[in-house]
Amino acid sequence: MNDLGGSGRPESAGRRTLLLAHPSADLYGSDRVFLETVEAFVRDGADVVVTMPADGPLSPLLVERGAQVRIVPTLVLRKRLLTPRGFGELVSQTVRGLRAGGRLMREVQPDLVWTNTITIPLWTALARLRRLPSVVHVHEAEGSAKPIVMRALAFPLLFADRLIANSSYSAKTLERSYARLAARTTVVLNGVPGPSEVTAPRTDVLDELRVLFVGRLSPRKGPDLVIEAVDELNRRGIDARADIVGAVYPGYEWFEDELRASITARDLTDRVTLLGFQPTPWPALAASDVLVVPSRLDEPFGNTAVESILAARPVVVSDTSGLREAAAGYRAASFVTPGDAVAIADALAEIQSDWAARSAAALDDERIAADRHSVRAYQDRIIESVDGLPLRPRGAERVDA
Structure with a gap:
């Protein structure tokens, strides 16, 4: 288990600790949106711990935004694992992920678990086992997949307290899998930061x-x-x-x-x-x-x-x-x-x-x-998304397990 930007459990008195799980350390669409999610909670005064299964270019940017990064193995669902040939690896990754995730939960003692994408379902399961409120931010919509596959992917979401969908299409896809998910799903369009300066289009494109x-x-x-x-x-x-x-x-x-x-x-x-x-x-x-x-x-x-x-x-x-x-x-x-x-x-x-x-x-x-797609508006909606969840009151002392 590797630590970046600090180690151990955050010790800020009177601050909530949020554990945010993400499946990769790349810098593609959902990774960039995740940066804005992290900044939202940091701006709101929380201690944010991010866990990922591997290090990468996203890690230093998370630290810059004020998060502590913990590299912890976990199950990341890939198509190859959902085959007879991949079953053995699926089981071994699940066992390893549950053990490593349990250790991290004991060390961090989060007040909320936020899982970013449906591809890392173990964190929702661990939150339920420890009776912690959990949110899943859904960035996937396998609308063309077979119904049995859609239901299998969405099944762990039944154990989450709230779901954030990045589009109406994603939300409707979830509802097609399990109708009861609709009541706990909120659509929050992605916050997408633009360039620091917009370069105007060329006057003409006659050359090429x-x-x-x-x-x-x-x-x-x-x-x-x-x-x-x-x-x-x-x-x-x-x-x-x-x-x-x-x-x-x-x-x-x-x-x-x-x-x-x-x-x-x-x-x-x-x-x-x-x-x-x-x-x-x-x-x-x-x-x-x-x-x-x-x-x-x-x-x-x-x-x-x-x-x-x-x-x-x-x-x-x-x-x-x-x-x-x-x-x-x-x-x-x-x-x-x-x-x-x-x-x-x-x-x-x-x-x-x-x-x-x-x-x-x-x-x-x-x-x-x-x-x-204002980033500030997105961050405000992300903060609002955890309103009403049974988090530890601000200023309350943490009780060590």
Whole structure:
């Protein structure tokens, strides 16, 4: 068990201690939202302890926000574990996680357990065993999954006192699994901080259209569709290039190899660049003309789409699930059929041909998004979300177990 930013149980007299569990130390959508959640509770005067199963780039940022970070093994649900071949690992991770989590709970003695995503269910179970109030912040929405899978993933949520869903789509997906979850679910749209300074779109895009993808490199997220769309545009005589920002999950290196092979086979090595993981999307967005969010499957929300709008860039998004909700109401957003590279190319061609109007709309949309996804408003709603839970009164002494 590793400690970052302090060790042991917080000792601040009269302050509540909150244990926040998160499944990774990356810097993608839900990770960045988690930073704002942590800051909300720190700002409210709580001692915040964050537990994650591994160290990574998120860790120092959490410490900067005022949290103590504890690296503790836990079960993180992955698809490979939910198979007969993965059953043994599922059991061993569960046993190890329960033991390590129990030790941490005894050391920290939290007043509340906040689990960030449904992929780390053991923390909700441990909270129930210790009769502690618990909240789960749901960032997933497997609406297209088989009903039995949806119910299995949602089952641990029945033991949480409250649920926070990051979109109406996520909340409805939970309700489809277990109707009784609706009464304890509140929708809080993600707080998404924009760039420190907005770089205005280019005056024209006559030389080339600069396309951007930001996200995990996985078949689900569809970066291969961006490569195909750029190829299609160039076949039509429209100069286009693409930067692809993101990295693969461990074990998905084969997909990155496929992307590189596709770029080579299509003779796009001078037009498509894999930039790897970037700690912030803003430089890439500032250098781009339009962002594409081409997810093939359901998404609970669409942080990346919102980031494009906050950067005053037109965005092309799959017309599905939470992406539809995230980009709704923005004039610079175009919606396309999921999985259709030609439709993406059509949307990009239309944006290029109507650039003056689209870029002006993007500047107007930026102001709307900055208000709709205000970080301060998000943090206020997160603090409100624990109102009424049986937490230790402020100023009360902690009784050691």
